[in-house]
Each structure stands twice: as C-alpha cells, then as structure tokens.
Amino acid sequence: MSAETHTFQAEVKQVLDIVIHSLYTDRDIFLRELISNASDALEKYNLKQATEKNLYQAEKGLEITLSFDEEAKTLTIADSGIGMTREELKTNLGTIAHSGTKAVLEALKEKGEVAGDMIGQFGVGFYSAFMVSNKVELFTHSWDADAESLKWESDGSGSYTITDAEDTQDRGTRIVLHLKEDYHEYANEMKLKSVVERYSNYVGHPIMLGEDRLNTVEAIWMKSKNDVTEEEYEKFYQFNAKAYDKPRYTMHFQADAPMALNALLFTPQENPERMGFGQVDPGVALHCRKVLIDAKPEGLLPEWLRFLKGVIDCADLPLNISRESLQDSSVVQKLGKVVTKRFVKFLAKQAKDEETYLEFYAQFSRYLKEGACHDFENKESLTDLLRFESTMTEDGKLTSLQDYLDRAKDEQDSIYYLIAPTMEAAKGSLYLEPFKARGLEVILMTDAVDEYVMGSLMDFKEKKFVSIDKADIELDDHALEGEALPEAELNSLLDWLNTSKGEQVDSVKSGSRLVESPIVALAPDDQMGFQARAMMEAMGQKIEEPKAVIEINPRHDLIKSLAECQKTDAEKAQRIFAQLSQNALLAAGLVSNPADVANSMNKLMEDFLK
Ligand code: ADP
Numbered sequence: 001m002s003a004e005t006h007t008f009q010a011e012v013k014q015v016l017d018i019v020i021h022s023l024y025t026d027r028d029i030f031l032r033e034l035i036s037n038a039s040d041a042l043e044k045y046n047l048k049q050a051t052e053k054n055l056y057q058a059e060k061g062l063e064i065t066l067s068f069d070e071e072a073k074t075l076t077i078a079d080s081g082i083g084m085t086r087e088e089l090k091t092n093l094g095t096i097a098h099s100g101t102k103a104v105l106e107a108l109k110e111k112g113e114v115a116g117d118m119i120g121q122f123g124v125g126f127y128s129a130f131m132v133s134n135k136v137e138l139f140t141h142s143w144d145a146d147a148e149s150l151k152w153e154s155d156g157s158g159s160y161t162i163t164d165a166e167d168t169q170d171r172g173t174r175i176v177l178h179l180k181e182d183y184h185e186y187a188n189e190m191k192l193k194s195v196v197e198r199y200s201n202y203v204g205h206p207i208m209l210g211e212d213r214l215n216t217v218e219a220i221w222m223k224s225k226n227d228v229t230e231e232e233y234e235k236f237y238q239f240n241a242k243a244y245d246k247p248r249y250t251m252h253f254q255a256d257a258p259m260a261l262n263a264l265l266f267t268p269q270e271n272p273e274r275m276g277f278g279q280v281d282p283g284v285a286l287h288c289r290k291v292l293i294d295a296k297p298e299g300l301l302p303e304w305l306r307f308l309k310g311v312i313d314c315a316d317l318p319l320n321i322s323r324e325s326l327q328d329s330s331v332v333q334k335l336g337k338v339v340t341k342r343f344v345k346f347l348a349k350q351a352k353d354e355e356t357y358l359e360f361y362a363q364f365s366r367y368l369k370e371g372a373c374h375d376f377e378n379k380e381s382l383t384d385l386l387r388f389e390s391t392m393t394e395d396g397k398l399t400s401l402q403d404y405l406d407r408a409k410d411e412q413d414s415i416y417y418l419i420a421p422t423m424e425a426a427k428g429s430l431y432l433e434p435f436k437a438r439g440l441e442v443i444l445m446t447d448a449v450d451e452y453v454m455g456s457l458m459d460f461k462e463k464k465f466v467s468i469d470k471a472d473i474e475l476d477d478h479a480l481e482g483e484a485l486p487e488a489e490l491n492s493l494l495d496w497l498n499t500s501k502g503e504q505v506d507s508v509k510s511g512s513r514l515v516e517s518p519i520v521a522l523a524p525d526d527q528m529g530f531q532a533r534a535m536m537e538a539m540g541q542k543i544e545e546p547k548a549v550i551e552i553n554p555r556h557d558l559i560k561s562l563a564e565c566q567k568t569d570a571e572k573a574q575r576i577f578a579q580l581s582q583n584a585l586l587a588a589g590l591v592s593n594p595a596d597v598a599n600s601m602n603k604l605m606e607d608f609l610k
C-alpha cells in the first residue's frame with residue numbers, strides 16, 4: 001500500500017487555522033456543508049451517468065447516508081455520488097481554487113475571527129469538518145469503473161495523506177469524522193435528526209439514517225411546473241408555511257436570466273395580520289441549490305410581500321452567505337427585485353379573473369397599498385392592482401384606476417376621490433353633487449389608510465389624485481342653468497361677506513362648482529381634505545384647527561335674495577349668512593358641537609317669524 005503525504009497549500013493552512021480556532025455561534029453548520037457537498041456530488045454523478053458508459057456501480061441508489069458510532073464517537077457522511085480521483089483529492093481538498101481567497105483571508109484576519117456562516121461562502125465548506133474533528137478520514141471511488149479506491153486522511157494541522165483503500169467500497173465518498181470532545185453530541189440520532197430537519201430538509205436526494213429518511217420534503221420548487229400536482233403544492237405549502245389551509249394563489253417559475261433561479265410562492269387564504277395579529281416575519285425562504293440559506297431572510301423581498309410563503313432558490317448565490325451580509329449582497333438584492341417584478345406581473349394576470357381576484361383583494365389590499373406607496377420600482381403596476389368603489393360602480397363591485405381613466409374624458413387631468421368613514425356617508429356626501437352633475441366619476445374610499453395612500457401616491461398615469469372637497473378644483477360651467485348674479489353685484493356681495501366672515505372661514509368666493517346647493521365649505525389648497533383630517537383625528541393625531549373656503553353659488557335663488565337683503569337689511573343678511581356658513585361647516589364635519597348649529601337655526605327662525 002503506497003502512502004503519500006502532502007502539505008496543504010499555504011492558504012488552506014490559514015483557512016484551517018481560522019476555522020479550527022474560531023468560536024462558532026452556529027455549531028451545526030459543518031453538517032450542512034458536508035451534506036451539501038454530498039448532494040452536489042450526487043448531482044454531478046447524475047450528469048455523468050447520462051454521457052458515460054464505463055460507470056462504477058454502487059450498492060445504494062442516489063442517496064446520502066448518515067451513521068454514527070456512539071462508542072467510538074465518530075460520525076459518517078456517505079454519498080453515492082461522483083467521487084474523486086487522486087488528482088482531484090489533491091486539488092479539491094488540498095488547495096483553494098477560489099479566486100477571492102486571498103482577499104477573504106485578509107478580511108478574516110482583520111476581524112480576528114470567522115463567523116461560522118462565512119465558511120461555505122468562499123468554497124471552503126469542506127474544511128469545516130475540522131471544526132468538529134480531531135481527524136477526518138475520507139474514502140472515495142470516482143465514477144469511472146477504472147478509477148482507484150482511495151483514502152484521504154488528515155488531522156487538519158498542515159498535511160494530509162492519500163493511501164490506496166480496499167477495493168470493496170461503493171462509488172462515491174464516505175467521510176468519517178472523529179469528533180472532538182466538545183462535539184460528541186453529534187454521534188446521536190436525535191441530534192442528527194434535528195440538524196438535518198433544520199438545515200437540509202429540502203435537499204433533493206434522500207438523507208438516510210439507518211432505515212429512516214430524515215428529509216421528508218422534496219425540493220419540488222426545482223421541478224418543472226408540469227411535474228408537480230396540485231396536491232403536492234398543497235402539501236408543500238402546508239409544510240413550508242406550517243399552515244392548514246390551501247394556498248390561494250400558487251406561482252411557480254424558473255428563470256435563467258438575469259440569474260438562475262427557481263421560485264415557488266404561495267399566498268395564503270387569509271391575511272395573517274388580520275384583527276390584531278402583529279406584523280408577520282418574511283415567509284419566503286432563501287435556498288441555494290436546495291440548501292437552506294435563511295428561512296426568514298430580511299431584505300430579500302420588499303416588506304409589503306411579507307404575506308408570501310414559499311421558497312426562492314438561486315444557484316448564483318454564494319452558499320452560506322451570512323445573515324448579516326444578506327441585505328448587503330447585490331446578488332440578493334437583484335434576486336429580490338426580479339422575483340418581486342414577476343410576482344406583481346403574476347397578480348396583474350390573476351386580476352383578469354375578477355371574482356377570484358376580488359376575494360384575494362379583500363384579504364390583501366393593505367399590502368398592495370403599502371407596496372404602491374413604498375416600493376418605488378413597482379409603484380405604477382401596484383397602483384394598477386388597487387380596486388375601489390366609485391360613483392359609477394354597481395353596489396359591491398369595484399373598479400381599477402385604469403378602468404376609471406378609460407371611462408373619463410381625455411381632457412380630464414385628475415382622478416377625483418372622496419374619503420369617508422363609511423360607504424353610506426361617501427355616497428350621501430354633499431361634495432358629490434357638482435361631479436355627478438357633470439358626469440365626472442369619483443372614487444369612493446373608506447379604508448383608514450386611504451388618505452395616506454392617496455397622499456403618497458400623488459398620481460397615476462400622470463393624472464393627479466384630487467380630493468373633491470378641495471377648493472382649487474376648476475370645473476366647467478356648461479352644465480349650469482339659470483342666470484347668475486351680475487358681476488358688479490356679486491363682487492360687492494363678496495366684499496361684504498369677506499369682511500363679516502366667521503373665525504373658521506378662510507375666505508368667501510363665488511364659483512361654478514355647485515348646481516343645486518347654495519353654499520359649500522371647501523378645504524384650502526394648502527390644507528388636507530376635511531374627511532382626511534377627521535380620519536387622522538380619529539386615529540389620535542392632533543391637527544391644527546382647520547379653516548374653510550366658503551364657495552357660494554351665484555345662480556342660486558337664496559344667494560340672489562341674500563344680495564337683495566344685504567342692501568336693505570344688512571343685519572338680517574349678516575345673520576342669514578352666518579347661519580348658511582355654519583350649515584356648510586356642519587356638512588363638512590367641521591363643527592365640534594352640532595347642537596349649537598341647530599340652536600342658532602331655531603333662534604333665527606324664531607326671530608324672523610316674529
Ligand atoms: P465547494 O463545495 O464550495 O466547492 P468545499 O470546500 O465544500 O467547496 O468542497 C471543495 C471541493 O471538494 C468540491 O468542490 C468538490 O469538488 C470536492 N468535494 C467535497 N466533498 C465531496 C464529495 N462528497 N464528493 C465529491 N467531491 C467532493
């Protein structure tokens with residue numbers, strides 16, 4: 001038997017040094033690394049199998065086998081994969097091919113310590129075996145029937161030996177770890193089960209411990225859509241999301257460009273944050289070639305997608321990228337963007353099936369609104385996914401903003417909306433009158449977040465969102481009938497009204513908005529809408545006392561009579577206008593004690609009937 005001893009490449013020694021002498025918070029990672037290598041080896045064998053003839057046979061199928069010896073304190077990880085030749089042992093386990101190794105070493109040295117998670121990131125995962133072992137024995141036979149059976153062995157202190165092994169072994173690689181005292185716990189069934197369940201449950205090949213298969217769930221996201229049944233999706237979703245319902249939407253796709261990725265995403269039936277349940281954690285796990293990187297990666301998908309469940313698997317990721325570096329990784333950011341775009345597109349497609357979409361929307365509209373406000377890249381497509389009641393929808397039906405624009409006349413440059421506490425209040429609102437009279441559609445909103453949403457969206461397809469209680473809306477007057485007060489008379493009336501306006505009134509003006517009403521209170525241009533204000537107050541925010549712009553209708557008989565009255569009995573006119581203003585403010589929700597308005601009205605009538 002020939003035995004060759006080799007020294008490790010200088011960089012390997014350095015890596016080993018850091019690996020062995022570091023303290024790890026995450027002790028389990030060595031097993032994930034070795035299982036992931038075994039899984040890679042099985043994949044590679046799979047590819048060889050398709051092209052080569054002279055294959056070395058294995059007793060077992062394509063699987064990974066764990067075993068342990070409680071007495072000897074050894075743990076063995078075996079695979080029936082591609083195996084290694086003598087040359088490969090030297091290059092793969094004795095040198096570091098990774099081009100960035102030097103830079104990595106510098107960085108590690110500077111820190112003085114390495115986070116366990118970082119080991120696999122730089123293609124040095126195998127050496128984590130030395131974290132837990134005094135000695136590592138590795139038996140291997142490459143896929144080629146004519147290859148040698150070899151044994152590689154090292155204590156990780158600077159050199160390794162390669163000897164011929166007995167020729168009875170199977171194809172693939174068997175790694176025997178002689179566990180350090182601190183790590184004896186890994187020679188134990190319960191321990192192995194729990195570690196595999198946690199980190200390697202989705203490895204595509206069976207991981208066996210005795211008769212038991214430890215990884216129960218297949219990596220179905222790596223399969224093609226046509227090869228997965230509805231029931232498999234359902235089972236996987238339930239496992240992945242720890243859920244009992246069926247997924248509402250299932251989105252499964254593969255992409256090669258701009259990066260190699262597989263994604264399987266689910267939306268649950270119900271909003272997980274409904275009724276006082278707090279904000280949920282991200283639910284889409286990040287995998288790299290079936291190996292779990294992070295079950296709840298922060299910063300992969302935008303926050304508004306936190307209701308999603310499932311898996312994203314990206315082959316281009318550095319395996320074992322650490323949690324901390326996840327958010328800073330440009331690959332991860334790009335990955336998140338690609339998947340988000342695809343999901344938004346997917347929803348747009350689903351929205352065509354209106355009935356199903358509206359059921360989804362009823363549960364998840366808050367997230368879409370949040371996204372429309374915060375996810376700058378997808379703002380317009382997300383706004384397009386919102387649905388609202390309007391003055392033109394039938395009861396219980398909703399419209400999209402695009403449909404609104406399609407119905408609007410070309411010259412309309414705004415999207416009009418009204419926010420009210422209830423749909424009943426919205427539909428009965430005084431502010432609708434001028435818009436209805438002109439055939440202008442108004443979006444009706446009752447969700448407490450809508451004011452915030454409208455305020456931050458600003459516009460859609462270059463049409464501005466405008467709250468209909470704002471004073472600066474210009475409406476044409478072609479719909480109006482009847483003679484208006486002559487201009488001179490109107491101006492003198494306005495001058496007079498502006499000198500005797502009440503405290504809450506910013507100014508009095510004449511306008512062409514009103515059709516049947518004599519007067520309306522509007523929000524000044526620099527102030528938020530009245531309904532919005534009321535809602536924010538209801539949510540506990542203190543807001544400055546609002547002022548109102550009073551607009552009068554110069555065509556209305558009451559206003560014409562007021563002008564007459566002002567000439568003959570200024571005091572009477574004064575009282576009447578004060579009452580009219582109060583009524584308008586009351587309708588606008590700006591009067592804190594409505595009974596005062598009723599009382600002054602009663603008093604007014606009493607005096608005038610005398
Ligand atoms: P990486 O997996 O990122 O390449 P590792 O340090 O984990 O880095 O492994 C180094 C190399 O050793 C692998 O690329 C592979 O060629 C070889 N190797 C490790 N484990 C096995 C195995 N079980 N079977 C075959 N080759 C292996």
Ligand code: MG
Pocket residue numbers: 033036037120123125126
């Ligand atoms: Mg590896």
